[in-house]
Amino acid sequence: MSNIRFQALQSVANAEEKKISGYGEKRITAIFGTNVFSGRTIREYLSDEAYKSLMNSAKNGSRVDRRMADQVAAGMKAWAEERGVTHFTHWFQPLTGTTAEKHDSFFTIKSDGTAIELFDGDALIQQEPDASSFPNGGIRATFEARGYTAWDPSSPAFIMESGSGKTLCIPTIFIAYNGESLDYKAPLLKSIAALDKAAVDVCHFFDKNVSKVTATLGWEQEYFVIDEALANARPDLMMCGRTLLGHGPAKGQQLEDHYFGSIPERVYAFMQDFEQESYKLGIPLRTRHNEVAPSQFECAPIFEECNIAVDHNTLLMDVMNKVAKRHKLKALLHEKPFAGVNGSGKHNNWSLATDTGVNLLSPGKTPRTNLMFLTFFVNAIKAVHDYDDLLRGAIASANNDHRLGANEAPPAIISVYIGKYLSDVLDEVESRVKEKFTEQDEVILKLDIHKQIPELLMDNTDRNRTSPFAFTGNKFEFRAVGSSANCASPMVVLNTIMAETLKQFKKDVDALVEKGDKKEIAVLQVLRDYITKSKKIRFEGDNYSAEWAEEAERRGLNNFKTTPEALDAFVTEKGKQVFYDNGIYSKRELEARHEIMLEDYVKKVQIEARLLGYLATNHVLPAAINYQNTLVENVRGLKEIGLDKKSYKAQLHLIEVISGHIQNVNDNVEAMLETRKRANEIADYHKRALKYCHEVKPYFDKIRYHADKLELVVDDKLWPLPKYRELLFMR
Numbered sequence: 001m002s003n004i005r006f007q008a009l010q011s012v013a014n015a016e017e018k019k020i021s022g023y024g025e026k027r028i029t030a031i032f033g034t035n036v037f038s039g040r041t042i043r044e045y046l047s048d049e050a051y052k053s054l055m056n057s058a059k060n061g062s063r064v065d066r067r068m069a070d071q072v073a074a075g076m077k078a079w080a081e082e083r084g085v086t087h088f089t090h091w092f093q094p095l096t097g098t099t100a101e102k103h104d105s106f107f108t109i110k111s112d113g114t115a116i117e118l119f120d121g122d123a124l125i126q127q128e129p130d131a132s133s134f135p136n137g138g139i140r141a142t143f144e145a146r147g148y149t150a151w152d153p154s155s156p157a158f159i160m161e162s163g164s165g166k167t168l169c170i171p172t173i174f175i176a177y178n179g180e181s182l183d184y185k186a187p188l189l190k191s192i193a194a195l196d197k198a199a200v201d202v203c204h205f206f207d208k209n210v211s212k213v214t215a216t217l218g219w220e221q222e223y224f225v226i227d228e229a230l231a232n233a234r235p236d237l238m239m240c241g242r243t244l245l246g247h248g249p250a251k252g253q254q255l256e257d258h259y260f261g262s263i264p265e266r267v268y269a270f271m272q273d274f275e276q277e278s279y280k281l282g283i284p285l286r287t288r289h290n291e292v293a294p295s296q297f298e299c300a301p302i303f304e305e306c307n308i309a310v311d312h313n314t315l316l317m318d319v320m321n322k323v324a325k326r327h328k329l330k331a332l333l334h335e336k337p338f339a340g341v342n343g344s345g346k347h348n349n350w351s352l353a354t355d356t357g358v359n360l361l362s363p364g365k366t367p368r369t370n371l372m373f374l375t376f377f378v379n380a381i382k383a384v385h386d387y388d389d390l391l392r393g394a395i396a397s398a399n400n401d402h403r404l405g406a407n408e409a410p411p412a413i414i415s416v417y418i419g420k421y422l423s424d425v426l427d428e429v430e431s432r433v434k435e436k437f438t439e440q441d442e443v444i445l446k447l448d449i450h451k452q453i454p455e456l457l458m459d460n461t462d463r464n465r466t467s468p469f470a471f472t473g474n475k476f477e478f479r480a481v482g483s484s485a486n487c488a489s490p491m492v493v494l495n496t497i498m499a500e501t502l503k504q505f506k507k508d509v510d511a512l513v514e515k516g517d518k519k520e521i522a523v524l525q526v527l528r529d530y531i532t533k534s535k536k537i538r539f540e541g542d543n544y545s546a547e548w549a550e551e552a553e554r555r556g557l558n559n560f561k562t563t564p565e566a567l568d569a570f571v572t573e574k575g576k577q578v579f580y581d582n583g584i585y586s587k588r589e590l591e592a593r594h595e596i597m598l599e600d601y602v603k604k605v606q607i608e609a610r611l612l613g614y615l616a617t618n619h620v621l622p623a624a625i626n627y628q629n630t631l632v633e634n635v636r637g638l639k640e641i642g643l644d645k646k647s648y649k650a651q652l653h654l655i656e657v658i659s660g661h662i663q664n665v666n667d668n669v670e671a672m673l674e675t676r677k678r679a680n681e682i683a684d685y686h687k688r689a690l691k692y693c694h695e696v697k698p699y700f701d702k703i704r705y706h707a708d709k710l711e712l713v714v715d716d717k718l719w720p721l722p723k724y725r726e727l728l729f730m731r
Contacts, residue, residue: 020269085106088170137594201503205523214305253294310488346482381534385537412566595685616666627714
């Protein structure tokens with residue numbers, strides 16, 4: 001096995017930068033969206049009638065009737081065939097964490113034997129994949145396999161190029177035969193609709209012209225890039241996406257010399273390549289840079305409507321993996337691929353925009369628009385306060401457990417950072433009037449807020465990088481989302497809890513207006529109440545500190561440190577009710593998702609336990625015993641020539657040290673395997689997840705400690721696994 005490591009190192013030494021064909025020959029605007037059926041392309045291939053029907057469906061969620069669907073399908077097919085496409089697929093996002101697709105050709109044979117190319121409205125609107133083979137939480141049994149994918153007209157079709165092939169991809173939702181959602185997109189669309197309605201109703205307190213409110217998302221994707229040959233020589237990276245063993249290098253990130261540094265040439269070529277592919281797919285990438293850890297990088301796009309942004313991020317992760325292979329590189333999207341250096345997140349920057357061109361989370365230029373801003377700002381904080389457990393559950397995964405709270409990412413405690421000046425504004429609203437607002441209070445308060453706008457904008461140049469949910473000027477940044485996650489999961493929760501809070505806000509304001517209060521006074525009264533009730537969720541300090549954990553406990557904030565605990569939020573009465581009331585999940589859907597997430601956790605920890613046992617017994621121990629035998633032979637030889645024991649004291653000590661580590665590795669592996677067997681006998685997934693979390697996983701660190709100590713003393717040429725210094729610094 002050691003030969004594989006050194007062959008991989010030789011491969012890295014001989015690696016050359018791959019030149020990107022055509023890069024830079026055209027402006028980004030010339031290639032942007034060329035593989036997307038949208039904009040002017042749709043106008044070119046559809047009749048006015050079909051175009052208007054499609055746009056109405058995309059904007060308002062109305063159905064596309066069968067006759068129009070046939071026209072859209074015909075235009076889509078003509079456009080795709082002109083670009084060399086022969087197959088189409090319904091592209092969907094099942095609860096596997098990856099995308100799914102089943103390709104069908106346009107080719108068919110008519111009843112008289114005539115071969116033709118055909119793509120009609122039925123094929124566009126609906127397909128029938130096997131629902132029982134995807135995670136479904138018991139909704140579909142093997143003998144009840146039927147499921148459906150259904151076209152989402154609000155997300156444009158696109159052409160995916162893979163090798164020499166091209167496929168027309170149609171974004172769809174995925175549902176079971178009885179209509180239950182089995183994917184990320186269907187609940188996301190429901191949450192977007194629920195938020196739209198609730199937000200429009202509240203906007204009408206300030207502007208009757210608002211008819212639509214759109215949730216927007218700007219994600220920031222962090223990832224590692226390492227050489228493919230080195231990755232292939234690590235079974236843990238191949239199977240788990242992270243290193244289960246490996247001693248930290250002498251130099252890691254402590255010199256802080258990688259962040260925003262010069263991008264390595266091979267990685268730069270890879271970036272250029274996947275950016276070019278992304279632009280063709282309409283993904284509006286804007287930023288790229290080195291991240292904090294060695295071999296860690298980040299890219300980020302321009303903000304988009306939430307549904308499109310989620311599709312684009314999911315698509316980007318697929319593109320990155322495919323393009324990396326061209327460059328003989330490996331893109332690692334796992335939250336914590338390497339111990340001892342920063343893991344990777346996916347910051348979700350979330351805001352709300354009206355069809356009148358207003359960002360509802362951006363301070364305005366008039367007293368009225370500032371009161372509207374304050375309303376949505378306070379409601380967002382209240383939503384996080386009331387449902388912090390659901391937000392924590394939305395980012396829970398076996399992968400993210402390794403990252404949260406590790407002094408590189410926000411802790412498992414959900415809190416909100418808003419900055420000094422906005423804190424002062426909220427404190428002023430809370431304390432301005434002890435009992436009841438008056439019209440004079442209303443006028444003064446609105447003017448005071450307006451005066452502070454320049455200070456607000458200045459203050460927003462500062463950030464709190466330790467906060468899980470931070471206001472950053474015109475948006476909230478949910479920083480705790482994991483790098484491999486589907487953005488839909490946190491967005492569904494965030495949209496839903498915001499919709500619920502806004503609905504209650506409208507009821508509270510209407511109740512005061514009915515009692516005779518002026519509308520603006522009623523708004524301020526309710527805002528003051530919400531500010532007071534949600535105050536404990538606000539924290540402006542260092543979220544990494546031990547003092548904050550103690551303070552959060554005194555405040556009564558939740559601190560769910562592990563995934564099995566965090567996921568329970570979805571099946572509390574309060575958690576279930578908010579999803580039921582807003583039409584996001586049925587009881588069956590929610591219980592199924594809870595089981596699916598627990599099952600996913602169990603399987604990932606189970607796979608890691610199997611791999612760790614394999615690496616320890618098949619890689620680490622043989623290398624250690626081999627080196628130990630060399631030392632034993634050395635001692636025996638020194639004895640034979642009559643040297644004093646003092647002459648080989650170091651060898652004897654080293655033999656003893658190695659023996660101790662070998663025994664500890666072996667004992668802990670055996671104990672872990674026995675504990676895993678007992679865990680697998682538990683039928684209930686929740687209890688099994690807790691068993692894996694609290695009894696199986698603790699062996700990981702014990703085994704790793706002794707294995708990593710062996711890595712430090714075993715002869716380097718005998719060590720079979722590429723080391724951290726090679727993985728992180730050789731490109």
